[in-house]
Amino acid sequence: MSAASAPSWLSSAAQRVRRLPAPLTIALIYLAARAITTAFLAVAAAQxxxxxxxxxxxxIGDLSLGWDAQWYWLIAVAGYPSELPLTDAGEVAENAWAFMPLYPMLARVIGLPLGSWGAGAVVVSFVAGYLGCLALHRLLSPRIGGGAALVAVVFFANGPLAALFQVGYAESLAMLFLLLALDAVLRRRYFWLYLLVPVxxxxxxxxxAFALFLGLxxxxxxxxxxxxxLPGTEIAHFFALGALATVVGFSWQIVAAVVTGDPGAYLATELAWRRNWGSSGAAGFIPFEGWVDASAFWFTFWGLPAFLGPVVLVLLVAGAAALLLFDRRVRALGVEVRLWSASYLLYLLAVFFPQSSTLRLLFPLTPLWGAVAIPRSWWYRAGVLVLCLGAQAAWIYNIYAMGDTFWRVP
Incomplete structure (x- = not known):
């Protein structure tokens, strides 16, 4: 069924929406989405x-400031530890060095007139989410058209992880900066990147991953x-920005080493989060080891033969590569979006141990919503929206209403 065969009331509503300025339309979409998420959170709180x-x-306030929001709050009020905490076994324990400083400090500033850090954190996430929707629309419109880009915004604002737009997590703010940076590359406005890459x-x-993306x-x-x-000035920008992204990417390790006096403070902190998931990281950080170990861990946990884990992992990597290379809807997003997606997935493969927060770690692949939005059938789009809302409700239920076991951690 084509878009033209949609019910008359739906076609009429769509025409009225198209006549509104895009920022207003996106604001209405975003506010409606946040009302739905708030309802899901209210139900989760009651359960x-x-x-x-x-x-x-x-x-709802408890839920909004739960999980990692507590780490961001601790950073805002107490800063980072100068001495790494240790477990009873003498290993580095989970600590604040795993979290970057911009979001908690910005939330602290915004929260001052509001009376609390928590209020500032939710406001930052909420506002950044709306601005991120505007940035996504701007990024996708030249490639897939304004209408499809608007549908992508609907999916993004109502997606499985939409709760991140109104809780004390840094993803919403990071997504805004990422979408603006990708848009700057597409429009070849490189000077903006000298600000966007550090933040x-x-x-x-x-x-x-962004450094790799610039190189590709x-x-x-x-x-x-x-x-x-390709003028020489553009080549110079690519080299300078790639170097900047690389320096910024390793700088937090240097900061942690200087403050704590331990050269391996940051890596030891990151590996502390892996310790309860298996052997990965026990002997130090080894690129790509996390996914191999995790595949065996999860298949054993699900009661399946452990050797199948790496096999499925290879198939997933091959499937993702095929999707980015050959799927016509993904190709319609442009080479830059595809190269970013490939760069980020390769980065995750190299450094991440897939566990309960894997879905959240896939959040930077948000531009791929454009490919999902391209088919114009109204029933297809309605079906995708229903699936988004169902997945969002399930995620909120497991993470917030339940939150009672290791695989229910965001």
Whole structure:
């Protein structure tokens, strides 16, 4: 069924929406999405029991400032430890050095007139989410058209992880900076990146993936220089920005080493989060080891043969590569979006141990919503929206209403 065969009331509503300025339309979409998420959180709070992390009688405010929001709050009020905490076994314990400083400090500033850090954190996430929707629309519109880009915004604002737009997590702010940075590369406005790369790097880990992305874009532009001229000034920008992203990507390790006096403070902190998941990281950080170990861990946990884990992992990597290379809807997003997606996935493969927060770690692949939004059938789009809302409700229920076991951690 095509878009033209949609019910008359739906077609009429769509025409009225298209006549509104895009920022207003996106604001209405975003506010409606946040109302739905708030309802899901209210239900989750009511369902919370003594077995949940939040206990009986939990409120939406409790949920909004739970889990990693507590680490960000601790950073805002106490800073970072100058001495790494240790477990009873003498190993580095989980601590604040795993979290970047920009989000908690910005939330602290915004929260001052509001009376609390928590209020500032939710406001930062909420506002950054709306601005991120605007940035996503701006990024996708030149490639897939304004209408499809608007549908991508609907999916993004109502997606499985939409609760991140109104809780004390840094993802919403990091996503805004990332979308603006990708848009700057597409529009070749490189000077903005000298600001965006550092703020992105000190909001969430992952800026090293952006350094790889810049290198791949430069190689791609170089192969097309006869049909798309590549001036020396642009080459200089790519090298300078790639170097900047690399320096920013490793700088937090240096800061942690200087403050604590331990050269391996940051890596030891990151590996502390892996310790309860298996042997990965026990002998230090080894690139790509996390996924191999995790595949065996999860298949054993699910009662399946452990040797199948790496096999499925290889198939997943091959499937993701095929999708980015050959799927016509993904190709419609442009080479830059595909190169960013490939760069980020390779970064995750190299450094991440897939566990309960894997879905959240896939958040930077948000531009791929554009590919999902391209089909124009109204029933297809309605079906995707229903799936988004169902997945969001399930995620909130497990993470916030239940929150009672290791695989229910965001």
């Amino acid at each position: 919370s029991t003594a077995l949940s992390r939040f206990g009986a009688g939990a409120t 992105l790097g000190f909001t969430r880990p992952g800026v090293l 874009v430069l190689v791609w532009r170089w192969t097309r220089r006869r049909i798309d001229p």
